[in-house]
Amino acid sequence: MASTANYKLGEFDYPRGWFMIGDAAQMGPQPETVHFFGKDMVFYRGASGTPYLVDAYCPHMGAHLGINSTSYIVRDGEHVDGESIRCPFHGWRFGADGRCNAIPYSPDFIPKAARLTTYPVIERAGIIWMWHDPEGQEPDQDLPAFAAWDLEDDGWVRWVIDDFGTLALHPIEIVDNMADFGHMGPIHGSLDNQYFDNVFDGHKVIQRFDAGHRTLTADTGETLSLDTWYEGPAILQADMRGTFPSHMLIAHTPVDDGTVRVWHALMVKMPTAEAALADLQVARGYQKASHDALAQDVEIWANKQACFNPMQIPADGPYGKVRIWYSQFYNPRSKTTAIQQRVNGQIVTYGEKRVVERAA
Ligand code: FES
Ligand SMILES: [Fe+2]
Incomplete structure (x- = not known):
């Protein structure tokens, strides 16, 4: 398999830009795993229908936020809570900005480092698009209007x-x-x-x-x-x-x-x-x-x-x-x-x- 380095394209393995990640009609409402740019991510829609994309693995102890069917979090319908997603392992809840905003058994202490990487997402023309940037910055290109x-x-x-x-x-x-x-x-x-x-x-x-x-x-x-x-x-x-x-x-x-x-x-x-x-x-x-x-x-x-x-x-x-x-x-x-x-x-x-x- 030929990699980016073989083509001598530049410093980064993956490019900066807007990218399609799926057919909007087929994405949601349940959180699902997506894999692009060599990375596991989780796509979910908040209660409002707004799409979100976050890194797949929980900063607490590494559980996959999207792949689970047997926990009581998922069985009780608490996987998505408003615009937040809840980890099935210990129930830590992460908001649309990626920050942990609730720990069920620790009402008074939430570590500052408890946050997920989030990616800009736009639903347009029946497609879910994400912004990918190896430098982690905001978009410097517009998503086309279609x-x-x-x-x-x-x-x-x-x-x-x-x-x-x-x-x-x-x-x-x-x-x-x-x-x-x-x-x-x-x-x-x-x-x-x-x-x-x-x-x-x-x-x-x-x-x-x-x-x-x-x-x-x-x-x-x-x-x-x-x-x-x-x-x-x-x-x-x-x-x-x-x-x-x-x-x-x-x-x-x-x-x-x-x-x-x-x-x-x-x-x-x-x-x-x-x-x-x-x-x-x-x-x-x-x-x-x-x-x-x-x-x-x-x-x-x-x-x-x-x-x-x-x-x-x-x-x-x-x-x-x-x-x-x-x-x-x-x-x-x-x-x-x-x-x-x-x-x-x-x-x-x-x-x-x-x-x-x-x-x-
Ligand atoms: S691993 Fe996610 S809450 Fe513990
Ligand atoms: Fe062609």
């Missing part, structure tokens, strides 16, 4: 989450796709390439690609036009302009150093809200086609060996720059600006250079 989720009145059909599971792959090999002009025909069936560029812009990188497609536009001869971008290290979105506009998400989160969990989802815009209701099947068909396109990449990823240095030829996209861009998330914040300055700008791999007008 605005179409709230535009059902305009005909947007919300996505459902496709879970691709955990791959024995370092996430950098997924991010490489941003520069991967050469695989569009062989893997995805693109035809008659017209344009391919990348725009590096701080913590974002954009790919703009226009081409025909063997199946998707074979009948009409139309061009498929695709803008794809990362905001941060692990959230890829794409806008596809076809018969119906669509908005795609690929989210990937390190499980351990060298393995990654991958999800996919797609929202589709019908002409009206009524059409969206009537044509749910069309939207789901779009999502299926998009899912199957990602599955073509996944089949390669699941079976390839690690690539530490692409044998880059002039007609390839800028793999080297994509990897430098990605390295900003594996290094201290003090180095971010210098890394971004090395790559910021536009690289046109195919076609007549265009002005950057569609930058997301």
Whole structure:
């Protein structure tokens, strides 16, 4: 298994950013264990429904806060108490800020050190997101808005989450796709390439690609036009302009150093809200086609060996720059600006250079 150190990405094994940790519809109300970034954590929802994420192990004597079914704490329904979570072992209770706020058999003394590490969590667009930062600081990137989720009145059909599971792959090999002009025909069936560029812009990188497609536009001869971008290290979105506009998400989160969990989802815009209701099947068909396109990449990823240095030829996209861009998330914040300055700008791999007008 190839680790972050093998790719020489930076000081940290795991990147800084916003990351998907699960499908909101499937998370809660009972506390559950989640494992990402080489760490056991516990997800729970308070009585208000608010999501929380804390380290799994109790500072008192190390019990797992999430995995228990036989204690009287759990059987009596006291595992979650208001917005707090209670350890099943001795009943110490921890608030939303991670601090112990009650010990059942010690009303007058609570050690100051009795606190859990907590992680910023946001529920948005049907997904639970966490902020991960090796330096333990507050977010310096915004979680994307996923605005179409709230535009059902305009005909947007919300996505459902496709879970691709955990791959024995370092996430950098997924991010490489941003520069991967050469695989569009062989893997995805693109035809008659017209344009391919990348725009590096701080913590974002954009790919703009226009081409025909063997199946998707074979009948009409139309061009498929695709803008794809990362905001941060692990959230890829794409806008596809076809018969119906669509908005795609690929989210990937390190499980351990060298393995990654991958999800996919797609929202589709019908002409009206009524059409969206009537044509749910069309939207789901779009999502299926998009899912199957990602599955073509996944089949390669699941079976390839690690690539530490692409044998880059002039007609390839800028793999080297994509990897430098990605390295900003594996290094201290003090180095971010210098890394971004090395790559910021536009690289046109195919076609007549265009002005950057569609930058997301
Ligand atoms: S180990 Fe958690 S309360 Fe004792
Ligand atoms: Fe691909």
